[in-house]
Amino acid sequence: MEVSVRDVAPLRRAILEWYAREHRNLPWRGTHDAYAVLVxxxxxxQTQANRVALRYPRFMARxxxxxxxxxxxxxxxxxxxxxxxxxxxxxxxxxxxxEVATSGWPSDLRALQDLPGVGPYTARAIGxxxxxxxxxxxxxxxxxxxIRRLGLDPRSPAGANxxxxxxxxxxxxxxxxxxxxxxxxSWTHATMELGAVVCRALRPACDACPIARGCPARGxxxxxxxxxxxxxxxxxxxxxxxxLRALAAASEHALPRSDVASAMTRHGSAGGLPGAFDxxxxxxxxxxxxRDGLVHADGQTLRLGPEETPATIAE
Numbered sequence: 001m002e003v004s005v006r007d008v009a010p011l012r013r014a015i016l017e018w019y020a021r022e023h024r025n026l027p028w029r030g031t032h033d034a035y036a037v038l039v040x041x042x043x044x045x046q047t048q049a050n051r052v053a054l055r056y057p058r059f060m061a062r063x064x065x066x067x068x069x070x071x072x073x074x075x076x077x078x079x080x081x082x083x084x085x086x087x088x089x090x091x092x093x094x095x096x097x098x099e100v101a102t103s104g105w106p107s108d109l110r111a112l113q114d115l116p117g118v119g120p121y122t123a124r125a126i127g128x129x130x131x132x133x134x135x136x137x138x139x140x141x142x143x144x145x146x147i148r149r150l151g152l153d154p155r156s157p158a159g160a161n162x163x164x165x166x167x168x169x170x171x172x173x174x175x176x177x178x179x180x181x182x183x184x185x186s187w188t189h190a191t192m193e194l195g196a197v198v199c200r201a202l203r204p205a206c207d208a209c210p211i212a213r214g215c216p217a218r219g220x221x222x223x224x225x226x227x228x229x230x231x232x233x234x235x236x237x238x239x240x241x242x243x244l245r246a247l248a249a250a251s252e253h254a255l256p257r258s259d260v261a262s263a264m265t266r267h268g269s270a271g272g273l274p275g276a277f278d279x280x281x282x283x284x285x286x287x288x289x290x291r292d293g294l295v296h297a298d299g300q301t302l303r304l305g306p307e308e309t310p311a312t313i314a315e
Contacts, residue, residue, distance in 0.1 A: 008167070009174045011149070011211050012187065018210035019190035024049075024197070027057050029189055032181055034105055034130035035066040035097075041125045042093045042117055046086040049196065055084055069094060070101035075253045075305030078294060082248035085241060087294050091306075092117025109135065128172065128188040132181030136168025137188055141195025144224045148199060148217035154224055201226075239278075239285040242267050244304070247295060253304035260286075260302055 023029070026049060028040035039059060043052045062080050063069040069077065074094055081090035095116040106112040113123030127133035138146070138161065146164050147154050168191070175183060198205045204221045212218050232238055246263035247253050255263055261282060286302065289295040293306040 008171045012171050012174045014210040015190050015194055016187060019186065019193055022197075023189065023193055026053050028052075032130050032132075032185060034126060035069075035100075036060065037126050037130040038066075038096065038118075038122075039063075039069075039093065041122045041129075042089050042096075043084060045089060045122065047084050051084070066097045066100050069097040073305060073308075074293070075303065078244065078304050079248040079253050082245050087240075087244055088292055089117055091293060109133065125188065129185045130181075132179065132184045134172045134175065134179060134184055136165065136170070136172040137191065138164050138168050139192055139195075140226055141193075141199075142168060142191045143195075144201060145191075145195045145199035147224050148204075148221050149211055149215050151216035234278075236281060236285060236288065239264070239281050240289055243282070243285050243289065244294065247302065247304040250304075254298070254301050257297075257300050257302055 028036060031037065040052065040056055043056060043059075059080055063072060063077070072094070074091055077090050077094050078087060081087060084090075093116075096118060099115055106115065109123055109127050112118060112127060113120050115123075118126070121137060121139060124133075124135045124137045125139075128135055128137065136142075143154075143161075143164055146152070146167055150167065152163075171191070172184070172187060175187060194210075198209050199221070201223060204217075206212050206215070206218045206221065209215070209218075242264040243260065245267040246260070247255060249267060250263065261279065264282065286295065286297075290297065294304070296303055296305065296307040298307075
């Protein structure tokens with residue numbers, strides 16, 4: 001699918017004008033600090049913006065720069081991350097901070113996406129928001145409005161991620177070659193904001209859409225399929241999350257094995273644990289978390305984070 005700057009420039013102008021008037025004041029917007037952008041984007045990978053907005057300022061106050069995060073223990077980071085879910089992100093974020101603190105920030109998109117926990121999408125977000133690189137980002141929200149506005153079938157080759165990325169890149173380049181970093185960042189935020197608050201998955205607000213004119217989906221936008229996870233309540237994810245929250249809240253982030261079940265019960269009711277507690281699933285959760293380096297056994301005590309080796313301590 002060939003996309004020219006001339007084709008997409010009017011869409012870009014309309015979206016930017018709308019964003020300037022209507023955008024939400026989220027705490028990570030307005031910064032071009034690469035570390036702050038990295039933290040916000042990793043948090044937003046699997047967590048809704050309103051939840052991240054509550055936790056991001058506290059995390060940044062605790063670990064204000066890349067050196068502070070790189071120097072912290074993974075147990076400290078996991079404890080501060082507790083409640084955001086998908087805790088392996090916190091471990092990957094720490095490892096990315098260590099790499100940056102040691103070697104500096106990568107200077108191109110390919111190297112940036114090789115940082116732990118980053119990947120192609122997050123690299124593009126960081127590149128545009130922190131470094132002013134005119135590259136498009138395609139998250140779930142951007143994907144949805146692009147498919148609807150361009151009348152694409154998400155199951156056809158024209159709706160493939162590669163094609164959508166080409167369109168997003170053309171939109172990013174439509175601002176010209178000499179954009180200031182703030183202009184690039186505004187565009188990236190605007191593209192994600194449009195899908196989040198206007199072209200929503202359910203009940204899209206077509207009357208408030210700045211690019212509704214000529215949209216083939218206006219007034220009849222159907223769902224755009226995305227991969228869905230299974231039910232959370234009672235799942236292994238729920239048990240893992242309850243255990244991590246219990247350890248995060250415990251003194252020195254450690255619990256005797258005999259206290260694990262009761263502590264999980266206290267921290268699991270809001271996180272999806274069923275009334276009938278499955279002791280066998282607790283043991284499976286412990287093994288999975290140990291495998292992922294999120295907890296470790298110290299005799300009859302379970303501790304948050306990976307076990308520190310002599311080499312780790314020496315570093």
